[in-house]
Amino acid sequence: MFETVWIIRGLVGGVLIGLAASLLLIANGRVAGISGILNQLMVPVRGVEFRWRLFFVIGLIVGGLIAQVLVGGAESLPPSLGTALVAGVLVGSGTRLANGCTSGHGVCGLSRLSVRSLVATVTFIATGALAVWLSNRLGG
């Protein structure tokens, strides 16, 4: 059941995400694509370009914890451990091939009016919907 409070929470959260990406762009000139940030952390090169990404990821976790304590989140987990592992493998390989995820293509790319990102976003929403539809019918 969709509660109307999620309209406000969605908008407020979305604005915070937009501010985060804008701060990173205007101050550092970098794009807030999380899959890309994680990938760059797995490259064996250390330096300031590594450290801002590390601090971003630490901030991500701490910021989430603070919000969880202050306003609470909508807690749930993936359907099962096996599903989570398979889903993780698909998300990791897919975002690597596509060069971005919901943040890089969805938020940043669409804000830049990038056609590549629009194509990616429409594609992953479509196959995501298909996956949910199938898993609901197959009792997943």
Added chain:
Amino acid sequence: MNQGKEIQNETMFQMVGAIAGLLFGAGLVISGMTSPEKVRGFLDFTGKWDPTLIFVMGGAVGVHFFAYRFIRGKQSPLFARAFQVPTRRDIEPKLVIGAAIFGIGWGLGGYCPGPAIVSLAQGSHVVLAFVVGMLASSWVVGKLDAQFEARKKACAETAKLQASSTGQQHATR
């Protein structure tokens, strides 16, 4: 003024990384996007549809769009020498195939990379399994892709070399 080091102010540069992360993580939790149930609810167009993600995307893009407007006339960001913004415009098969694979995983697990990382704080082995699978597969696919691209380039160069040295029209690998 913009000569010299790429990073003009290292302390601020890293501080911005941390603050952006804090805001981003808080935004994901406040908007409910760290909940696989809500994300899968958004993707469930034929069932009990949950439109929250639309408002999240609307809020984020609504703000960030103006940031791109703002930097259009700027030579450089505040703390670095140059903007590093993607400029590719080609729609290649890898983009579409990758996005399709990502979407399936997103729908099955209900996590994209950001929310999965934030949810690590829950201390659940289910979240850990997702993140380990995600990072490991991205690493492996990245390595394979780099090898594939290198081989493709080498093949193209060999073909060109053969064609020019022997004068043959068709070159094998």
